Every structure is written in structure tokens, then in C-alpha cells.
Amino acid sequence: MLAGVSAAAAAGPGDSLQKQVRDVQTRTHRALLDLYALDTRLHTAQSRLTSLHAQAKRLRRQQALLEQQLSATRRTLKVSQQQLGVNLRLLYKQGNVSALAVVLGAQNLDEAVTTLDALGNVADESQRVVQTTSAAKLRLVRLHSSLLERRATIDAAVRAAQHTANTLASARAERVSFISRLRERQRLKTAQIAALQTAAARVERKSNEIQATAVLDAPPTVAAPPASASTGRTLTVSSTGYSLRGRTATGIPVGWGVIAVDPSVIPLGTRVTVPGYGEAVAADTGSAVRGATIDLWFPSLAQARAWGRRTVTITLH
Numbered sequence: 001m002l003a004g005v006s007a008a009a010a011a012g013p014g015d016s017l018q019k020q021v022r023d024v025q026t027r028t029h030r031a032l033l034d035l036y037a038l039d040t041r042l043h044t045a046q047s048r049l050t051s052l053h054a055q056a057k058r059l060r061r062q063q064a065l066l067e068q069q070l071s072a073t074r075r076t077l078k079v080s081q082q083q084l085g086v087n088l089r090l091l092y093k094q095g096n097v098s099a100l101a102v103v104l105g106a107q108n109l110d111e112a113v114t115t116l117d118a119l120g121n122v123a124d125e126s127q128r129v130v131q132t133t134s135a136a137k138l139r140l141v142r143l144h145s146s147l148l149e150r151r152a153t154i155d156a157a158v159r160a161a162q163h164t165a166n167t168l169a170s171a172r173a174e175r176v177s178f179i180s181r182l183r184e185r186q187r188l189k190t191a192q193i194a195a196l197q198t199a200a201a202r203v204e205r206k207s208n209e210i211q212a213t214a215v216l217d218a219p220p221t222v223a224a225p226p227a228s229a230s231t232g233r234t235l236t237v238s239s240t241g242y243s244l245r246g247r248t249a250t251g252i253p254v255g256w257g258v259i260a261v262d263p264s265v266i267p268l269g270t271r272v273t274v275p276g277y278g279e280a281v282a283a284d285t286g287s288a289v290r291g292a293t294i295d296l297w298f299p300s301l302a303q304a305r306a307w308g309r310r311t312v313t314i315t316l317h
Contacts, residue, residue, distance in 0.1 A: 017193045021186055021189045052158045204299065234315050238294075239294050239296055243297065244297075256298075259280045260285055263282075265292060
């Protein structure tokens with residue numbers, strides 16, 4: 001028989017591809033769920049990273065402003081200390097100036113008192129400025145140190161969040177690539193199924209054309225059965241339906257009524273009657289057809305499947 005296969009075997013590749021497509025669809029669905037979970041975690045990580053970047057930016061601005069204030073305070077402290085020294089030198093020049101000397105050098109008592117008060121006030125004010133500036137400097141130094149610690153903590157958190165986001169982004173990219181590969185496999189399997197269906201339809205259409213041609217044409221001359229083939233003899237055989245296009249082992253086109261046989265059991269050219277099938281002629285062979293076995297040709301795969309495999313008692317004519 002022309003590359004004969006049973007209906008079950010013919011259905012095999014399509015069924016296998018359908019199963020593979022379903023398996024790929026299941027894996028794709030699971031991968032999509034994983035991707036959704038990764039997207040959620042990545043969004044959370046990116047939001048935290050954005051928040052940490054904002055905090056770090058605010059801390060950098062605060063640090064820059066604090067450093068400016070600290071620099072200005074240091075300059076103020078230096079100037080205040082210099083001014084205090086000048087005032088003290090004026091008040092205690094060479095360490096010998098006393099209130100009595102100031103009084104003696106004044107034109108009158110009022111001038112002496114005014115001079116003493118002015119010098120004292122200037123010295124006191126300078127000293128207060130120095131104390132205030134020193135306290136401000138100490139507060140700024142402490143604040144700067146605290147700010148540096150906070151910035152170090154934020155920077156470490158930023159690095160950790162960035163690492164997490166990078167890891168999740170890498171996992172997401174791998175999952176997207178995996179889904180793309182699965183979808184490509186699904187597309188190829190679907191294309192293969194479509195190709196098989198197209199080929200089956202083409203075979204069925206061609207078979208119908210051959211059958212129509214065989215009906216219109218005169219039946220081929222079949223050689224008389226050998227003397228060993230008894231007319232009217234019955235034989236119980238295992239029959240299988242098949243549907244393939246082409247020509248038989250005897251060279252005639254396949255068509256309704258063509259059966260494949262084991263020539264050692266049923267000689268080629270023997271006319272037979274198959275219950276449920278009708279009149280037929282033994283005109284083909286096949287590697288799988290051995291002993292009391294026959295294959296019946298059908299114009300469509302559906303008809304061959306409907307026949308399947310069954311045991312029948314045929315009549316040889």
C-alpha cells in the first residue's frame with residue numbers, strides 16, 4: 001500500500017502537536033503570572049528607590065547650606081575674636097591702663113565716666129558676640145556630624161534599593177524573554193497544525209477527485225483470479241481504514257473499492273465483498289499488511305477514522 005498508515009496513526013501528529021500547544025499555553029500562563037508578580041515587586045522597589053533618591057537630594061542640599069552657614073559662622077567668630085582683642089588692647093593697653101589713668105587723662109569727670117562705660121560696653125559686647133558665635137559654631141558642627149550620619153544611612157539604603165531594583169529588572173527581562181520564546185514555539189506549533197490540516201484537506205480533495213474520475217472512467221480490467229482462489233469463499237480478516245492519495249502497488253490510482261492485501265492470502269486482482277464497505281478489488285499491498293489483514297481506502301480521513309479497525313468476514317469472488 002502506498003505508504004499506508006491507519007487512521008489512528010494519521011491522527012497522531014496532529015494530536016501530539018495539539019498537546020504540545022496546550023502545554024506551551026499552560027507554561028506561558030504561569031510565566032505571565034510570575035511576570036505580574038515581578039512587575040509588582042519591581043514597582044515597589046522603584047518607588048522606594050525614587051523616595052530614597054529624593055531624601056538623599058534633600059540631605060545634600062541641607063549639607064551644602066549647613067556648610068555655608070558653618071563657614072560664615074567661622075568667619076564671624078574669627079572677626080569677633082579679632083575685634084575683642086582690639087577692644088581689650090584698647091582697654092588694657094600694655095597691661096598698665098587702669099580706670100584711674102582714664103580718669104586722669106579725661107578733660108572732666110563726665111568724659112572719664114563716658115570713656116570707661118564705652119570701653120566696658122565694647123568689650124562686653126565683643127565677648128558676647130564671641131560666646132554666641134562659638135555656641136552657634138558648636139551647634140552647627142554637631143548638626144553637620146548628624147547630617148553626615150543620616151546621609152551615610154540614606155546612601156547605603158539607596159545602594160541596597162538599587163541592587164534590589166536591578167535584580168528584579170534582570171529577572172523581569174529574563175521572564176519576558178522566556179515568554180517570547182514560548183509564544184514563538186506556540187506560533188510554530190500552531191503553524192504546523194494548520195499545515196497538517198491544509199495537507200489533510202488537500203489529500204481529501206485530491207482523493208475525491210480521483211474517486212470521481214474512477215467512477216466516470218470504465219473500470220480497469222482485472223486479471224482473473226488464480227485457480228487457487230475459490231469463488232464464493234469467505235475469509236475472516238482484520239480490516240483498517242486509511243486515506244492517502246497516490247497509486248497502488250499495481251499502478252492504478254487509489255480510490256473507493258481499492259484494498260490492500262497480503263498476496264499470499266488474497267491474490268492481487270481478486271474481487272471481494274466487504275460487509276459495511278461494499279465491492280472491492282485487491283489491488284494494493286503494504287509492509288504492515290500481513291496474513292488475514294486488509295486495508296480499506298476511504299476518500300476522507302474522517303471516514304477512515306470512522307471505520308477504524310474492525311474484524312469482518314469478507315467474500316472472495
